[in-house]
Amino acid sequence: MKKLLRVFIVFSVCLLISLSGKSNPTPVYGGKISHLYFFEDGEFFLELYFMSLADYDDIKIMSSSGLTIIDVSDVEEGDFLIIDSSEYPNLELDPTDGYFSFGDTFNFSDNGDSEFSIGTSGNDDVRPIPSGCGISNLTYNEPYSESKYVYDAQVNIMQSLPVTKGVVKAAVYNLQDEILPGFIIRAYSNVLDESFCSSDDGFYYLNIYWDATMETTAMLSNLANTIESKAITGTPLDTTYVSYTYNVPSIINFSGTVVLEDQTNHEGSYVYLESYNPNDEILYHKIDNPDGLFALEISSGIYRVAYFQDHYSPNLTGNFLPYLGSKNVYKSLNTDEKVVNLISPDRVLDLVDSTYYLFSDIYVPADISLDIYNNASVVLPLPKEIEVEGMVNIIGESNNPVSFISDYYQSPYCLFNVKEETGTVFSNYVHYEGFTTVYSLESSSLEVSNSHFIDNELIINGNGGACAHMDNCTFEGDNPDSTLFVLRGNSFAEINNCVFENMKVFDVYDNAHIRFDSCSMLNCNPSIVWNYGSISINYSAIDNTTIELNRHSKSRINHSTFLNSDYALHYWIYGSNNGNYPDTSMLLQNSVFYNNYHHISGSYYGNGYLCYNQFYPYEEFIYFSNATDIGILTSVNNNNDSCDIYHNIFMDPLLKDDLHLTWNSPCINAGDPNAPKDPDSTITDMGAYFYDLTALIDEVKRTIPVSVNSFPNPATEVVTFDISHQKGVSGTAIITLYNLNGVPVATNYQELPALESITRCTMPLQNRGLATGVYVYTIAIPGQETVGGKLMVVK
Amino acid sequence: MKYVFTIILSILFVMNLHAQRLSFISEFLTFELHADSTFTTSGNYIMKNNTPDRDYFLLSYPFPQDEYMGEVTHWDIKGNVENVRERKTSLGLRFKLAPGMQESFWATYTQKCLADSAKYIITTTQAWKKPLEIAEYTLIVDECFKVSALPFEPDRQWKADGKQYFFFHKENLMPEKDFVFRYEYIEP
Incomplete structure (x- = not known):
């Protein structure tokens, strides 16, 4: 028996060893292609269905060539993933062989990094992805067999x-x-x-x-x-x-002749030599030879050279060029232009009505004023700046603006470097073009109005308590990544009645503040307030533009309209620790949020005071630790519309193309009743632009009143509307039923006989996909006031 | 009078989806031919999600664009549509629909009519392998046009506000012929 037991034990141990010696069963993590849809332009949606993921929730999906790797996180069994070809241009399907059938199963190979491949063939674990060949585009029932559906592995050939x-x-x-x-x-x-x-x-x-x-x-x-x-x-x-x-060689001989085209007064021209090395001094050589001859010995190097004489156009070489051997030049200065003044180190003049070339820095001391008047045009062919500790007055007129134009783009520099509290610049009707920085403000102040900025990188770089006011200015630029206003160090900027398009508007931090009144931003890159910066936005329209409000920021937004953005207001965080930042706060009131993918979104929690706003479509707000009940519709506002306890509503604002409210907008008179009244003396409206009800009242007075009664209410299978109107009113009533998201869910047309005063109209509710809930109906009759009401539908 | 067929595809949704995962229940549409020969299709499409486990579908909403129908000048989609991608001659919709639920989405688009007849293709209903339980069409034609042929006898018709109204109510609609109407311009 003992022998038998020993044999059994030995056998069992051997069996265990034998089993453990084999590889563990490889878990098969899989999914399947549940849907492949081709569009007629060749793009496609590929939908994957994850069937089994074991312990993985982060996976990579790799095309067979390896050129496309899609990271998918937080995926769970039963999830669907849509891969849109337009987002992965390298991911294309192979038309060359095979056929696709829906439901093909794909396994995730357990190779340690939980990757599975799309399109790999010859691997038993991973079935080849179906090819495009033979796939019917069911839109048109045409086979896809064109060569444009290439497999991205072909691109990979280069790497082989x-x-x-x-x-x-x-x-x-x-x-x-x-x-x-x-x-x-x-x-x-x-x-x-x-x-x-x-x-x-x-x-x-x-x-x-x-x-x-x-x-x-x-x-x-x-x-x-x-x-x-x-x-x-x-x-x-x-x-x-x-x-x-x-x-x-280290030294070269540089000689030549500079003459005037009209052969007068060759004497007195300058040769200007600017070394590529910024540590080298700029050389101004005045030619005192009556024939315009000059001869210089200069170090070998890279130079930019200019030739000029007072009152004439300069001759510029433009780019830096090497001067490595003997060099002889002959330059003639154009004398056709009547008066071209040059600003040189020993000459600071009041400028008016001419073109001026700035060949050196200008310093305006604290007790001096530099005045630049109508039609003056200041051209900077070199990176020179006007350093201001005194006062600069730039006074143009609408028909005769002053202009500053930079011909120099190669390194950062600043046009006006305004320093100290005494440094002040006034600018009215001025055109600024092509500067890396227009104003650098350090403790100084700036007033700009009616000015036009084009192709500048940075308009205001403010620090040290600088103060800027800007009114009625326009901005154009080629670089959407350049930031117009950078404020820090207790600086302040107030921007009124300005329009921004296709640019990044501001970066505000370090106790700086920026305020926008009656401005508009369209298609701008995200602007940011962060690290104890603050912002106020009032009566402004923000279209397809994100405002980022980062931790330790304060924002005050009133009477503004935000629309068409992925994220209209975005709480964002640097670093990895999500948390609660009570010193980050947002006061948002009387504003309209429309058609944003997210009205307010973020990644951490701060305080939010959101009241009397409109949000459409509905969005759940979770980023305010002090007010978790925002968006829960438990009350009604002054217009009897459903709202949360903060009087925020979630209905279509019914905006016109110019973002003004239409006459039947729920935003009219829906603002804070304690706020100052609108100019029409009614409760303030939500949004950037108020609706003038005095005009509507005049219109309504001219119409004949119409009323409507709906029954039963609640309704289940059919609802009947009795439309009361005066005799003589005829036409077609359009009855539209909306859900609370403003989506029309049913429409009927009813002829109104002229001899009747009540017209009955029925609307079946079956087969319309209506869920139980509250709906809003309107009845519109041409030439009459539109009336409406609420209807409860019970299924 | 020229007889040209204009294709008005209002709901040729591409159903490469697994059969019967999504049902097309009914449609309630208004077609309006304006005095400037622009043609607007708008209305509600009612779908039903037959699956217990998924809540969105991919659909294509193609616009007819040929020698009879011009470029789409305006479109809008409302409802539980999560994502709309505009393409050359169609919209790609990611349509949200709770499992087992029936819901609608609303769509409208406007095109210029390049000819003087119109055909609304409803035979594509057969692709859904199931008749529409209800289909209601309201055709509104400006009085500057004379409607010379309609596909069905209208259930109601009237004139008001300078327009002609034709209303059609159909149940269990699985037609073998398309909806064709013809019109001609009346010289003032």
Whole structure:
């Protein structure tokens, strides 16, 4: 028996060892393609259904080529995922073989990172994705067999080449072994990709990826000439290093002649030399030779050169160019232009009615005023600035504005650097174009009105308690990422009656404040208030633009309209700790939110005081730790519309295209009754623009009253409307039933006989997809006042 | 008079969905031919989700655009539609519908009529493999046009406010012929 027991134990142990020696059963995590829909333009929706995920809730879906990887998080069994081809341009389906049938199952291979592939073939665990070939576009019942549905693996072929990497390192020295700037390296022929950078060590680096079965060529050049070119061969999948050294003389002879085209007074012109190295001083050489001859010895380097004489147009070379050997030039100055004044270091004038070229910085001391009047045009061909500690008055007229135009785009600089509390700039009817920064304000003040800004990067950079007021200005720009107003350090800006489109408007922080009154923002990039910054927005329209209100910010928004945004107001957080930030607060009242994907959204909790606002469509607000009952409709407002206890309503605001309210908008007289009355002496309306009820009352007075009675109410299968009107009223009544989201759910037409005073109309409620609830009906008769009421539908 | 067929596809939803997951129950539509020859289709489409476990569907809402119907100048979709993507000749809808529930969405679009007849394709109902329980159509035609042919006898018709009204009520509609109406311009 003992022997038998020993044999059994040994057998059991062997069996256990045997079983454990085998690989554990591989869990199969799977899903299936539940829906594939092609649009006629070739785009498609691919819908995946997750059937089993085991312990994974974060997975990656990878196309067979590996070029498209889609991260999916928080996925659960039974979820559907829609992959929209327009969001993943590399993800395309293969038309070359196979047929697709719905319900094909795809398994997630358990390879440790829970990836599964779309389109991989030849793997038993993962069935090949169906190809596009043979898929019927059921819209038109036409087969998709065009070659444009290519598999993105074809793109991947490029990566299967014996690619190699080359690193070209180059530098240009003068004889003092000083490295000269201003050069670039480029590669050409057989290049797959390249990236160029200059380094702090003075060297230039070029990383090249090319087909190593062939030769490529690297080229060292300045902007004008090729200095050196060299063929490079490489070893597949290895790195090839190439190094250049190029020596030049340290001093060159620079000579030439500068004459006037009208052959008068060649004497007195200037040669202007600006080194690429910003630490080098700018050279102004005055020509005292009557024939306009000059001869200079200058260091080898990269220069920009200008030739000018007072009262004539300057001759500019524009770009920086290398001066590496003897150089001789002949320049003539155009004398056709009558008067062109030059502002030079020894000359600060009041400017009026001419074109002025600014060739040097200007300093306006505290007790000095620089006045610039009508029709003056100041051109900055160089990165010069006007430093202001005194006062600058720029006074244009609507028909004769002053203009400041920059011809220099290559490095950040500022037009007006306004410092100290004494520094002040007044600007009226002025055109500003092409500046990196228009106003840098440090403790100083600025008043701008009726001015036009075009293609500037930054309008106001305020710090140190700077103060700015801007009225009736317009802004145009090519760069939607540039921020117009950057405020910090207790700065303040008040912006009135301004229009912003396709730009980022503000970045406000560090106890700075910005206020917008009667402004509009359209299609702008998100603007931000954060870190103890604050904002007020009043009577403004914000269209397709997000305002980000980050932690420690304060916002006061009143009488404004926000629409068509993914996130109209967005609480956002830097860092990883979501939490409650009671010092972040929002006071939002009398405003309209319409057609936003999220009216208010965020990732942390602050205090919110939201009252007398309109939100449509309905949204649940969860980001206010002090008021969790926002959006729960338990009351009615002054107009007898359902609202929450804060008098917020959730109905279609019925806006016109210009964002004004239509006469039957629920926002009329729905604002805070304790707020100042609207100009029509009624309770204030919600939104940026009030509706003038005095005009409507005049209109209504001209109409004949119509009333309606609906029964039964509640109704189940059919509702009847008795429309009362005066005899003689005829036409067609349009009866429309809306749900509380403002969606029309039923419409009927009823002829009104002229000889009757009551017309009965019935509306069946069956088969209309109506759920139990409250609905609103309107009855519109041409030329008559539209009437309506509420109807309870019980299923 | 020219006889041209204009295709007005109001609800040729693409049902590559698994059969019967979604039912098309009924439609209540208004067609209005305006004096400027623009044509507006608007109304409610009632669907039913037959599944117990999913709450949205993908649908295509195509606009007819051919030599008879011009470009769509305006469209709007309201209701439990989560996402609308505008494409060249259609809208892609992500339609939200609670499991087992019946709901509607409202749609409208306006096009320029390039010819003087119109055909509203309702034979596509057969693609849904089930008749429409109820279909109601109201055709409104400006008085500057004379309607010369209608597909069915209207249940009601009248004139008011400078317009002609034709109302059609159909039950269990699974037609084998399309809805065609023809019109001609009346010189003032």
